[in-house]
Amino acid sequence: MDMRSRLSAALKDAMRAKEADRLSTLRLISAAIKDREIAARTGEEGATDGVSDEEVRAILGKMVKQRRESARAYEEAGRLDLAGREMAEIDVIEEFLPRKLDADETEAAVSTAIRETEATSIRDMGKVMAALKARYTGQMDFGKVGPMVKDRLG
Structure with missing residues (x-):
């Protein structure tokens, strides 16, 4: 439905x-x-x-x-x-949004997105965030995920 x-x-x-x-x-x-x-x-x-x-x-x-x-x-x-x-x-x-990812699932999703986009530096942060938003809209708080991605790439 x-x-x-x-x-x-x-x-x-x-x-x-x-x-x-x-x-x-x-x-x-x-x-x-x-x-x-x-x-x-x-x-x-x-x-x-x-x-x-x-x-x-x-x-x-x-x-x-x-x-x-x-x-x-x-x-x-x-x-x-x-x-x-x-x-x-x-x-x-x-009720109409998908289930939120927990901390471990969010970590795994960030790692996967970094690996899939072949991100190596902070310059690639936009690609990683775009990949996450395309796949996980409504399932994670991107305000919290952004700093997490930045830490991993920085």
């Missing part, structure tokens, strides 16, 4: 179960995907035939990152109720 079908089914289930918070988050996801499709149709983003599952995963990853930043800001401001709402949205969004 593709991402769009899974999202549509989850949206219908949330409506039937009258889960207002979950439904709200699912509608936000759907709206973000539709915005991307409209941009693609008008030529802004280049693609013309809908949004692929890979693009949906990228959109969801961006949504999770935004909500983590918002939750952190709310916690610093003492608004734990709003931080909790952001974290609840993250839980719903992450």
Whole structure:
């Protein structure tokens, strides 16, 4: 089942179960995907035939990152109720993302990417990161992986 079908089914289930918070988050996801499709149709983003599952995963990853930043800001401001709402949205969004790699799997993926791209110096970091992003979008935190790759190549 593709991402769009899974999202549509989850949206219908949330409506039937009258889960207002979950439904709200699912509608936000759907709206973000539709915005991307409209941009693609008008030529802004280049693609013309809908949004692929890979693009949906990228959109969801961006949504999770935004909500983590918002939750952190709310916690610093003492608004734990709003931080909790952001974290609840993250839980719903992450249901549609692949499982996150643990530390050992991330290390192995970085080693494999360095070996496959034949990276030898820090100048090759872009190639390694591109290989990792192509294969592991939504499965690892690239903000943490970047310094790891830099240490290995530097």
